[in-house]
Amino acid sequence: MSALDYLQRLEAESIYIFREVVAECEKPVMLYSVGKDSSVMLHLALKAFAPAKPPFPLLQIASGWDFREMLEFRDAIAKKFGLELLVHTNEEGVRAGVKPWSHGAAYSDIMLTQALRQALDKYGFDAAFGGGRRDEEKSRAKERVFSFRSAHHRWDPKNQRPELWSLYNARKNRGESIRVFPLSNWTEMDVWQYIHVQQVPIVPLYLAKPRPVVRRDGRLILVDDDRLPLGPADRVETLSVRFRTLGCYPLTGATMSSADDVPAVIREMLSTKNSEREGRGVDKDGASSLEQKKQEGYF
Amino acid sequence: MNRPADKSLLRFLTCGSVDDGKSSLIGRLLYETKMIFDDQFAALKDDSRKVGTRGGEVDFALLVDGLAAEREQGITIDVAYRFFATEKRKFIVADTPGHVQYTRNMVTGASTAELAVILIDARKGVLTQTRRHSYLAALLGIRHVVVAVNKMDLVDYSRDIFTKIERDYREFAHRIKLEAITCIPVSAVAGDNVTSRSRHTPWYGGPSLLEHLESVTLRDPAQGAAFRMPVQWVNRPNPEFRGFAGMIASGVVRRGDALRALPSGRTSTVARVITPEGEALEAVAGQCVTLTLADEIDVSRGDVLCTADAAPAVANQFEATIIWMHDEPLLQGRAYLLKIGTKTVTATVAPIKYRVNVNTMEHMAAKKLELNDIGVCGLELNGAIAYESYRDSRVLGGFILIDRLTNNTVGAGLLHFALRRSQNVHWQALDVNKRARAVLSHQKPCILWFTGLSGAGKSTIANLVEKQLHAEGRQTYLLDGDNVRHGLNKDLGFTDQDRVENIRRVAEVARLMVDAGLIVLVSFISPFRSERRMARALVEPGEFIEVFVDTPLEQAEARDAKGLYKKARRGELKNFTGIDSPYEVPEDAEIRLDTTELAPEAAAARVILHLREAGIVDMGYDPVI
Numbered sequence: 001m002s003a004l005d006y007l008q009r010l011e012a013e014s015i016y017i018f019r020e021v022v023a024e025c026e027k028p029v030m031l032y033s034v035g036k037d038s039s040v041m042l043h044l045a046l047k048a049f050a051p052a053k054p055p056f057p058l059l060q061i062a063s064g065w066d067f068r069e070m071l072e073f074r075d076a077i078a079k080k081f082g083l084e085l086l087v088h089t090n091e092e093g094v095r096a097g098v099k100p101w102s103h104g105a106a107y108s109d110i111m112l113t114q115a116l117r118q119a120l121d122k123y124g125f126d127a128a129f130g131g132g133r134r135d136e137e138k139s140r141a142k143e144r145v146f147s148f149r150s151a152h153h154r155w156d157p158k159n160q161r162p163e164l165w166s167l168y169n170a171r172k173n174r175g176e177s178i179r180v181f182p183l184s185n186w187t188e189m190d191v192w193q194y195i196h197v198q199q200v201p202i203v204p205l206y207l208a209k210p211r212p213v214v215r216r217d218g219r220l221i222l223v224d225d226d227r228l229p230l231g232p233a234d235r236v237e238t239l240s241v242r243f244r245t246l247g248c249y250p251l252t253g254a255t256m257s258s259a260d261d262v263p264a265v266i267r268e269m270l271s272t273k274n275s276e277r278e279g280r281g282v283d284k285d286g287a288s289s290l291e292q293k294k295q296e297g298y299f
Numbered sequence: 300m301n302r303p304a305d306k307s308l309l310r311f312l313t314c315g316s317v318d319d320g321k322s323s324l325i326g327r328l329l330y331e332t333k334m335i336f337d338d339q340f341a342a343l344k345d346d347s348r349k350v351g352t353r354g355g356e357v358d359f360a361l362l363v364d365g366l367a368a369e370r371e372q373g374i375t376i377d378v379a380y381r382f383f384a385t386e387k388r389k390f391i392v393a394d395t396p397g398h399v400q401y402t403r404n405m406v407t408g409a410s411t412a413e414l415a416v417i418l419i420d421a422r423k424g425v426l427t428q429t430r431r432h433s434y435l436a437a438l439l440g441i442r443h444v445v446v447a448v449n450k451m452d453l454v455d456y457s458r459d460i461f462t463k464i465e466r467d468y469r470e471f472a473h474r475i476k477l478e479a480i481t482c483i484p485v486s487a488v489a490g491d492n493v494t495s496r497s498r499h500t501p502w503y504g505g506p507s508l509l510e511h512l513e514s515v516t517l518r519d520p521a522q523g524a525a526f527r528m529p530v531q532w533v534n535r536p537n538p539e540f541r542g543f544a545g546m547i548a549s550g551v552v553r554r555g556d557a558l559r560a561l562p563s564g565r566t567s568t569v570a571r572v573i574t575p576e577g578e579a580l581e582a583v584a585g586q587c588v589t590l591t592l593a594d595e596i597d598v599s600r601g602d603v604l605c606t607a608d609a610a611p612a613v614a615n616q617f618e619a620t621i622i623w624m625h626d627e628p629l630l631q632g633r634a635y636l637l638k639i640g641t642k643t644v645t646a647t648v649a650p651i652k653y654r655v656n657v658n659t660m661e662h663m664a665a666k667k668l669e670l671n672d673i674g675v676c677g678l679e680l681n682g683a684i685a686y687e688s689y690r691d692s693r694v695l696g697g698f699i700l701i702d703r704l705t706n707n708t709v710g711a712g713l714l715h716f717a718l719r720r721s722q723n724v725h726w727q728a729l730d731v732n733k734r735a736r737a738v739l740s741h742q743k744p745c746i747l748w749f750t751g752l753s754g755a756g757k758s759t760i761a762n763l764v765e766k767q768l769h770a771e772g773r774q775t776y777l778l779d780g781d782n783v784r785h786g787l788n789k790d791l792g793f794t795d796q797d798r799v800e801n802i803r804r805v806a807e808v809a810r811l812m813v814d815a816g817l818i819v820l821v822s823f824i825s826p827f828r829s830e831r832r833m834a835r836a837l838v839e840p841g842e843f844i845e846v847f848v849d850t851p852l853e854q855a856e857a858r859d860a861k862g863l864y865k866k867a868r869r870g871e872l873k874n875f876t877g878i879d880s881p882y883e884v885p886e887d888a889e890i891r892l893d894t895t896e897l898a899p900e901a902a903a904a905r906v907i908l909h910l911r912e913a914g915i916v917d918m919g920y921d922p923v924i
Contacts, residue, residue, distance in 0.1 A: 003307070003519060003522060003583075003585070004583070004585050004586065005305070005306055005307060005308075006306045006307060006308035006388075006389040007306075008575075008585075008586070009308045009585060010308070011575055011587075012546060012575070012585055012586055012587045015546075015575065015587040016531070016546045016587055019531045019532045019544055019545075019587070020531065020641075022532060023531060023532045023600055023641070047575045048544075048587070049534065049544075050573065050589070051534075051536055051540060051542075051573075052534050052535075052536035053536070134379075134380045134382070135381075135382045138362075141379040141380055141381065141394075142377045142378065142379045142380075157377070160377070161707060161708040162403055162404075162406075162407045162624050162699075162708050162711070163407060163708075164406070164407050164410040164411075164697065164699055164708075164711045165410045165411060165693055165694070165697045166411075166546070166694075167638050167639075167697065167698070167699045169638065169699060169701055169706070169707075169708045171636075171701060171706040172706065173705070173706055184380070185380065185382070185391055187382045187384070187389075189384065190389070272336070
């Protein structure tokens with residue numbers, strides 16, 4: 001057997017990180033957003049602990065505006081692998097009537113950031129696996145694999161622990177918790193190549209098919225259910241679209257595509273001209289905005 | 300689309316200061332390998348106009364200078380990781396800053412890199428920082444160096460200038476035993492020899508930087524070495540399965556291989572090899588596997604599985620190089636947690652042999668290591684570990700040091716060799732032990748550790764407690780700070796490192812006395828939490844009773860029985876606790892004596908009461924009767 005190829009090396013590094021957290025932390029959880037990165041994370045976690053099941057539950061933060069197909073896929077996956085699935089929604093936000101189009105930037109703060117903090121505090125998790133990758137955004141490029149959060153879930157980029165070799169220091173002070181990013185060194189392309197090679201199951205929304213959409217601020221928004229307010233000028237069109245990233249459906253833009261299987265997606269990516277975050281509403285308010293959100297506790 | 304299996308991975312690091320054009324070079328590589336999307340490029344053009352340094356032209360450096368604070372200051376202050384890929388390879392770049400105070404970051408980046416790209420400004424030539432970067436790269440085991448002589452456009456692509464820099468560099472590299480060196484003339488801003496060969500340098504016959512990175516062959520020494528795997532996690536889903544999970548550090552493991560577990564030395568054979576692709580006949584270095592063994596031997600996290608007849612040595616005292624990474628200096632004699640492979644032990648640094656001046660490679664005398672200092676030290680662990688020298692194995696020879704109080708990673712280190720004394724001195728297991736002596740003397744031995752400011756009344760109270768215990772027929776001994784300093788510790792002063800050593804010796808003496816069955820009263824200022832914690836860790840749980848004699852500084856100073864505060868205030872006494880040296884208030888003392896409320900006799904009575912309640916001594920009558 002020869003030396004490992006690049007995907008095998010990335011895979012090994014991620015598996016090592018999973019095992020290290022389980023060995024050193026008391027109560028880990030995996031944040032499962034149902035997206036492609038979460039799918040790869042889960043695939044790696046299943047490998048890391050086989051023949052045992054991953055010794056931690058999955059946690060999904062449901063905003064109430066999740067794509068229906070994602071929720072179906074989430075439940076099917078949890079059932080297939082016999083995993084404990086926790087779903088948390090910020091009920092205060094629901095009661096306050098917070099909606100994607102009514103509260104602007106506060107929406108993601110209330111329904112995602114706050115909800116995540118609530119859930120972590122509620123269950124007392126001391127470590128949470130997330131699918132963040134360093135290639136996503138400039139401030140992520142400097143984040144550690146083991147990223148510490150204060151008791152108030154804040155990230156202090158100035159005060160990060162050095163990470164050398166594969167020696168991760170998981171020791172926490174009282175009240176602190178860790179976000180762990182097993183996919184830190186993966187790129188979007190690596191994730192797709194791995195999905196292809198390993199035949200990792202993903203939500204069908206990533207693959208093109210004719211779907212009903214409306215145009216909003218230059219983006220194509222899926223008419224996923226009848227809660228999306230439609231004005232008289234809105235025209236529902238059926239177009240062949242797919243999603244590069246998945247969030248809350250009223251905030252996630254689809255792209256026109258005919259890529260209906262994974263190799264076609266990869267081919268499309270090789271010729272694409274825009275980054276994956278471009279389709280998201282969250283981080284458009286200036287180049288430093290994701291860094292600010294992270295300091296406040298956004299994953 | 301290239302099949303991913305054809306692609307290898309190269310991790311490299313770039314070093315050089317912002318002025319050398321490092322960020323521009325990486326930005327350029329990302330751009331040329333099509334890692335920059337249109338929306339990112341639009342944002343870059345926008346940023347270049349606002350904060351760029353290229354007069355409105357596209358400033359590739361802005362692509363990689365990440366955190367907001369750094370962008371405002373115009374410097375890179377932390378390690379950032381970048382990714383790009385070509386048809387042949389995927390690259391992970393550790394982008395590390397070059398300023399003198401950031402040795403820490405460069406060492407971090409170098410720890411996982413196989414190759415280093417060192418930038419030199421063609422106008423400036425080989426500088427002190429070039430030597431520093433090269434030394435650190437060599438120290439961390441990087442054998443392949445690419446010297447990118449940048450800004451060739453600003454010296455008219457002069458062959459003479461390039462040749463002189465190359466000659467200077469090779470002469471220096473030879474001295475620090477860097478072997479494989481490639482020098483390339485480039486201009487990151489203009490794009491010369493970055494991804495393709497430049498027409499401006501017809502005299503240069505070598506590859507472009509990217510061509511070199513794509514084609515350089517790196518021999519992974521771990522592949523050919525003997526099998527070693529630190530056990531990361533024991534997988535026990537059911538009583539029938541007991542697997543040892545870990546990443547293979549070196550060599551190959553096959554079903555049926557004879558293995559040895561260290562440090563225990565027990566042997567067995569491999570029953571099953573489970574890889575990420577399922578059960579296999581063998582697995583190689585770099586893979587994460589789960590192994591089951593034919594026999595039920597005791598193996599746990601932190602142990603090392605290795606080839607039975609080619610096992611590494613086991614020791615608990617080493618010579619090591621330490622790179623200090625924290626604002627609080629490393630002190631001789633202080634205990635830290637040491638994590639190596641998957642094992643965490645307690646380590647004490649003693650003594651520091653020398654500090655290395657990273658600019659001149661000179662050895663300097665040192666008693667402590669400050670932030671970004673590199674030193675060679677003795678290292679004493681509280682348990683034996685399987686190890687190899689860092690030169691032979693990054694996994695079994697590289698470690699981090701963790702502060703026990705703050706849990707921060709404060710240092711990194713490289714093991715060189717075991718010290719001979721560790722092989723010759725063994726802890727004697729004696730038949731008459733602490734328990735036997737305690738039974739004979741009708742008391743539980745313990746340490747009563749009195750801490751507090753000078754003049755707080757520690758010795759007075761300790762003295763009263765000892766008198767009472769003695770009157771009850773207990774066997775005691777009082778170790779007093781002043782008295783010990785006249786004898787055992789008369790070679791020590793009052794600097795931070797001497798205070799640490801002072802407490803270490805006292806704690807060790809107290810431990811021996813506990814072993815002898817005594818109730819030991821220690822009356823020492825002992826201002827640092829970490830030393831008190833170290834003393835606590837020396838004995839068994841419940842045997843260490845911390846007594847905080849709590850007196851406000853004003854009161855202690857007003858009392859000033861020995862006139863020391865007056866001297867300290869006059870500046871005649873340096874490093875005096877409470878005046879110009881800190882006292883760290885105990886957070887978890889078993890007993891706190893507030894001397895503004897308690898007279899010494901009442902304070903002593905409270906200590907005795909605690910001893911009775913804790914069962915150290917009985918309730919005031921002789922159990923023999």
